[in-house]
Amino acid sequence: MNFLLDNLSIGFSVALTLQNLSYALIGCLMGTLIGVLPGLGPVATIAMLLPATYSLSPVTALIMLAGIYYGAQYGGSTTAILVNLPGEPSSIVTTLDGYEMAKNGRAGPALSAAAIGSFIAGTIGTVGLAAFAVPLASVAIKFGPADYFSLMVFGLIGAVVLASGSLPKAIAMILIGMLVGMIGTDVNSGVERYSFDMPELADGIGFVVVAMGVFGYGEIMQNLSRGEIHRDLLTRKLTGLMPTKEDMKAMLPPILRGSAIGSIIGVLPGGGAMLAAFVSYTIEKKKKLKPDEVPLGKGNIRGVAGPESANNAGAQASFVPMLTLGIPPNPVMALMIGAMMIHDIQPGPQVISSNPELFWGLIASMWIGNLMLVVLNLPMIGMWVKLLTVPYRWLFPSIVLFCAIGVFTTNNTVWDIWMVAIFGLCGYILMRLGAEVAPLMLGLVLGPMMEENLRRALVISGGDWSVFVTRPISAFLLLMAALLVVLILSPALKKRREEAFKEDD
Amino acid sequence: MVKHRQNFVFGLLCMLMGIAFAIGAKGYSVGTSARMGAGFFPFYVSCLLILLGAWISVTSLGQDHKPEGNIGKLYVRPVIFILGANLLFGVLLVGLPSVGLPPMGLLVSVFATVIVAAMAGREFVWREALLLASVLAASCFVLFVVMLKLNLPVLPSFLTA
Structure with a gap:
């Protein structure tokens, strides 16, 4: 416990410097902004802002980027409650009860339930992250190449099993991502693969370019194909933000349950904010109603407080595998790994001991950022609501412009602008074919890492593949991955999974 | 089938x-x-x-x-204008020597990109697009050149040379 306090005090001394505080604030504001605005998510935003962080110190850069991610969870709930449109996928379930509450004139309590729940969950998530990261990293440091390879297999399988949509298609997207990741110079042999003798391809394809093309342009083209989104703003004036005593009493248990669910699910590969919110809602729905309670889906405060707590806790917990294992559980974390590598920090279990101020500073800043979000957002809710009235036809040209500038300034070459157009087109086509693009990003980042670990593992074993099942850690992880596949393929579960994902469409 | x-x-x-x-x-x-x-x-x-x-x-x-x-109707309009706006940004910013186009700088690129991108939408109003482009050009200048000090050419090269 003392050890934890010592570390947290290092963290707060880093996070409380004026520079880091102001970048945390910028990140949180930016995150809320994109959370409120439809059609722009944290992945595209973080990719756009990466070049702007070059001149910052690594810890400051990560603090700002992290702020964008969890700030977006706050912002997403505002639109979910007020206009019945989730700003972020993680707020999809919040629309069910949040919008009903707003219709009944209880938008204020719904918004504060979301904010207070998020803050409590953020606090629990931060403590959990601080407590679990160290033991996990000390286990991870014993991992050999074979164990890492199996961990990545488990991670990728987990990511697609937990994601919605078709399983074979998601696996295919991972494989496509891996192959795209093969482009460029092979670190081991120095051979340039799939580069067609183009010097620009020798360095490989940056994932910023892919993320921006697929999540930025692909998303916009998909939105424009669907036609103008109608946003009916319910309440222009908000009164009575504070929840009543009964509200407080009703929302506390779901907040605590949501925080616990989020903290656990966020750590899992493929987990993160969206799945956590979904599971929390399912659990709240199963709970027996009190005699005077309105059912869930009809404007019950529990249906807002639980999922909103869970998505925030999930967002924070997904930093655990990224920081301790160097493995991204979702595309946002893949970008964070990229941000660390830009600053010459190799993500992995050694980060805690080699860069303690970065690790603990980031954790402390998350708690401060959550506090900022509550303090800022409840009074400023009127301003965010005004932003909702900005029509999409003004938004998307701005997004295109910032993507283009962001892509260009990443390496200051116009080559990246051609590449982002190609990936934008690919992303659009794949989305039209009903494939999800998140697994592609994970494959892109994990592919080269898997190749390297596979190679090392087999060199050590002299080409003997049984090393993956004779090493206990590796065998355990592969067994878990196999179990996941069996589970998902079992007919009973398959049907339930399909139903579950249908519900939130 | x-x-x-x-x-x-x-x-x-x-x-x-x-x-x-x-x-x-x-x-x-x-x-x-x-x-x-x-x-x-x-x-x-x-x-x-x-x-x-x-x-x-x-x-x-x-x-x-x-x-x-079903794949549904393929919408060509957003694809052409969104990706076109992106390509135009690159071409205008650094120029295209093969056709004798000099680098046009940030401000011209922003205007062209925003207006072409806006054409991807269903309702396109010239006045609105121009207004949006002006606001964005000004804010890009302040944000990227003044505040972040990125090394971007601002004006067309024939004006600065």
């Missing part, structure tokens, strides 16, 4: 891509598992992708047509 068109096309695309990458991988040394060559990993990943693509395509065949699998 194809029952799920999205899956059918997606599977074919996977197979095509897998075949292309597998052929490419054969050009590098594959090696043995103890001494993996540069082609080893891409080759086997490609093979997996081909198999999976085939599986997805084959299982999308059948009699009962699934309407949710």
Whole structure:
């Protein structure tokens, strides 16, 4: 416990410097902004802002980027409650009860339930992250190449099993991502693969370019194909933000349950904010109603407080595998790994001991950022609501412009602008074919890492593949991955999974 | 008869891509598992992708047509204007020496990009697009050149030279 306090005090001394505080604030504001605005998510935003962080110190850069991610969870709930449109996928379930509450004139309590729940969950998530990261990293440091390879297999399988949509298609997207990741110079042999003798391809394809093309342009083209989104703003004036005593009493248990669910699910590969919110809602729905309670889906405060707590806790917990294992559980974390590598920090279990101020500073800043979000957002809710009235036809040209500038300034070459157009087109086509693009990003980042670990593992074993099942850690992880596949393929579960994902469409 | 068109096309695309990458991988040394060559990993990943693509395509065949699998109308307009705006930004910012276009700088590029991108939408109003472009050009200048001090040319090169 003392050890934890010592570390947290290092963290707060880093996070409380004026520079880091102001970048945390910028990140949180930016995150809320994109959370409120439809059609722009944290992945595209973080990719756009990466070049702007070059001149910052690594810890400051990560603090700002992290702020964008969890700030977006706050912002997403505002639109979910007020206009019945989730700003972020993680707020999809919040629309069910949040919008009903707003219709009944209880938008204020719904918004504060979301904010207070998020803050409590953020606090629990931060403590959990601080407590679990160290033991996990000390286990991870014993991992050999074979164990890492199996961990990545488990991670990728987990990511697609937990994601919605078709399983074979998601696996295919991972494989496509891996192959795209093969482009460029092979670190081991120095051979340039799939580069067609183009010097620009020798360095490989940056994932910023892919993320921006697929999540930025692909998303916009998909939105424009669907036609103008109608946003009916319910309440222009908000009164009575504070929840009543009964509200407080009703929302506390779901907040605590949501925080616990989020903290656990966020750590899992493929987990993160969206799945956590979904599971929390399912659990709240199963709970027996009190005699005077309105059912869930009809404007019950529990249906807002639980999922909103869970998505925030999930967002924070997904930093655990990224920081301790160097493995991204979702595309946002893949970008964070990229941000660390830009600053010459190799993500992995050694980060805690080699860069303690970065690790603990980031954790402390998350708690401060959550506090900022509550303090800022409840009074400023009127301003965010005004932003909702900005029509999409003004938004998307701005997004295109910032993507283009962001892509260009990443390496200051116009080559990246051609590449982002190609990936934008690919992303659009794949989305039209009903494939999800998140697994592609994970494959892109994990592919080269898997190749390297596979190679090392087999060199050590002299080409003997049984090393993956004779090493206990590796065998355990592969067994878990196999179990996941069996589970998902079992007919009973398959049907339930399909139903579950249908519900939130 | 194809029952799920999205899956059918997606599977074919996977197979095509897998075949292309597998052929490419054969050009590098594959090696043995103890001494993996540069082609080893891409080759086997490609093979997996081909198999999976085939599986997805084959299982999308059948009699009962699934309407949710329809690809729907392909909208060319957003694709052309959004990607066009992006390409235009690159061309204008650094110029295109092969056709004698000099670098036009940030402000011109912003105007062109925003206006072309705005054309991708269903309702395009010139006045609105120009206003939006002006606001964005001003804020880009302040944000990227004044505040972040990025090394971007602001004005066309023939004006600054």
